Amino acid sequence: MTEILAKGAQAPDFTLHVTPDQTLSLSEFSGRRVVLAFYPADWSPVCGDQMSLYNHILPEFRRYGAELLGISVDGAWCHQAFARDRKLHFALLSDFEPKGAVAKSYSAYRETEGVAERALFVIDEKGIIAWSYRSPIAVNPGADGILDALEGLPATENKDGDAQGSRNIA
Amino acid sequence: MTLVEYGDYECPYCGAAQPVIERVQARFSRELRLVFRHFPLVEVHPHSGPAAETAEFAGGNGLFWSMHDALFANQRRLSVPLMIALASSLNLSTVALRDALASGLYAGKVRADFAGGVRSGVNGTPTFFINGARYDSPNGVFGLGEAIDRLLLATTR
Numbered sequence: 001m002t003e004i005l006a007k008g009a010q011a012p013d014f015t016l017h018v019t020p021d022q023t024l025s026l027s028e029f030s031g032r033r034v035v036l037a038f039y040p041a042d043w044s045p046v047c048g049d050q051m052s053l054y055n056h057i058l059p060e061f062r063r064y065g066a067e068l069l070g071i072s073v074d075g076a077w078c079h080q081a082f083a084r085d086r087k088l089h090f091a092l093l094s095d096f097e098p099k100g101a102v103a104k105s106y107s108a109y110r111e112t113e114g115v116a117e118r119a120l121f122v123i124d125e126k127g128i129i130a131w132s133y134r135s136p137i138a139v140n141p142g143a144d145g146i147l148d149a150l151e152g153l154p155a156t157e158n159k160d161g162d163a164q165g166s167r168n169i170a
Numbered sequence: 171m172t173l174v175e176y177g178d179y180e181c182p183y184c185g186a187a188q189p190v191i192e193r194v195q196a197r198f199s200r201e202l203r204l205v206f207r208h209f210p211l212v213e214v215h216p217h218s219g220p221a222a223e224t225a226e227f228a229g230g231n232g233l234f235w236s237m238h239d240a241l242f243a244n245q246r247r248l249s250v251p252l253m254i255a256l257a258s259s260l261n262l263s264t265v266a267l268r269d270a271l272a273s274g275l276y277a278g279k280v281r282a283d284f285a286g287g288v289r290s291g292v293n294g295t296p297t298f299f300i301n302g303a304r305y306d307s308p309n310g311v312f313g314l315g316e317a318i319d320r321l322l323l324a325t326t327r
Contacts, residue, residue, distance in 0.1 A: 047181040047211055048294020055213055057288055087213040139306065142293035 004107045004119045004134045011036070011123045012105040016093040017076040024069075024091060026127070033066035033153065034123040035146055038108045038116040040137060042074045042082035042092075050118065050140045052086045057143045064150035069093055072116050073100050108134065122149040171198065171318060174205045174299040176287045179222065180215035181295045185245040187311040194315050201322065206238060208283040209295050217248040219280065224253040226276035227267050233260050 005011070011034075015025040026034065039050050051070050054061075061068050070092045074082070079092040095102045095116060103109035108119035118135040131149035135141035175191065177184040195204060208225075210218030221241050228237030240256045241248070250271065257267045270276060287297070291304055298305040300317060307313035 046294055047178065047183055047214065048209075048292075048297075050293075052211060052214055053294060056211055056284070060285075060288065089213075138308075140293040142291045143288050144291045147289065 002107045004117065004132050005121070005129055006132055007129055009129045011121065011127050011129050012102070013127075014093075014102040014105070016071070016095060016102060018091045018093055019080060020076040024093060026123075029067055029123075030127060031125050033064065033125060033150070034121075035061055035066050035068045035150075036071065036106075036121040036123060037068065038071045038103055038106065038119040038121075040110075040113070040115040040118065041072055042078050046140075048140065049086075051082075051088060051092070053140065054143060055086060055088050055090065057147075058089055060143070060147060061150070064147075064153070066122070066150055071095050071102060073103070073114065110137070113137075120146055122146060122153075124153060171201050171321065172203045172205060172299075172301055173314070173318070174207060174302075176207050176209040176283075176292045176295060176297045176299075178208070178210045178215055178218045178295045179225070179241040179245065180218040180248055181211065182245070183310075184296045185242055187296050188239075188242045190311045190314065194318065197315060198318060198322075202318065207287060208280045209287045209292055209297070210280065210284065211295065217250075219277075220250055220253060220271055221248055222280045222283075223271055223274070223276040224257065224267065226279050227270045228257065228260065228262060230276075231262055233262065236260055 011026060013026045015023050018024045037050065037054065054068055058068060068090045070090065073095050075096045076094045079094055083092055100109045100114065100116065103116040106119065106121065108117040110117055118137055118141055120133045120141060121129055122131040124130045130153055133141060133145050191204070195202060208222040210222050212219045225234055225237045225241060228234055237256065237260060244252060244256065254264045254267055258264050296311065298314065300321060305314065305317055307317065
């Protein structure tokens with residue numbers, strides 16, 4: 001198993017569907033921090049599934065001027081239903097075709113199962129990976145590592161990470 | 171020994187863990203201190219926030235655990251009117267509870283529990299910590315007793 005992209009690497013750009021008719025590119029977040037959360041699949045049968053948990057911590061991420069993006073190989077319609085069910089307030093990207101291509105570019109794809117790893121990337125304003133972490137597939141990595149990484153980044157000029165330049169894709 | 175549970179009164183997995191925790195408490199009685207911290211997933215559990223505040227309100231009147239048990243016992247029909255009825259059955263002032271919920275008197279305490287949980291690595295509900303270390307087991311809550319046993323053995327040697 002190759003290691004996921006590590007601190008210091010340039011975060012590979014991508015353009016993926018966030019809804020069946022809209023796409024989003026990483027380059028659109030240039031000048032902002034991004035938390036990229038790869039996960040295996042929508043609809044895991046727990047209350048505190050990873051995306052649901054992050055949904056409740058969004059204000060914390062935004063306080064550090066970071067935008068959260070979830071990514072799995074699920075299709076855009078599946079993401080849409082899942083996001084509605086869990087009342088998510090952030091974008092889920094569909095790494096669906098070519099399947100897992102973006103996960104592969106971050107070395108965060110599991111060939112045997114055909115799903116993304118549970119892999120987290122904190123990307124700074126310049127598009128450089130500031131922190132990355134791969135969790136055992138069965139373990140929800142929580143958010144403490146992400147918050148520690150964001151805390152370790154130099155303070156932003158603009159502490160209010162709300163709305164400015166962020167796109168609301170609900 | 172301290173067992174900390176981060177939980178949500180509307181989470182079915184926390185509800186299912188209740189009888190197991192009660193058995194663990196009965197078994198280790200004097201050797202175990204149980205701490206419950208609030209981790210309400212309010213976006214998916216609309217009643218979890220008020221329920222946590224209701225438990226804190228009861229706690230302010232020395233009846234936290236009675237309310238805690240009552241909330242879990244009524245998990246499938248949680249609502250604010252039900253919480254008020256539970257307060258009444260515990261001889262707590264229903265007017266004071268209504269005021270506390272309306273003014274968010276205990277909302278800050280619940281939020282602080284949640285924020286502390288996030289920073290401690292809580293990754294869903296229920297999450298347990300035994301003497302400060304996160305308890306992760308494929309057997310979930312059913313392995314708690316055994317894990318506490320192991321620790322007790324290790325500490326009494």
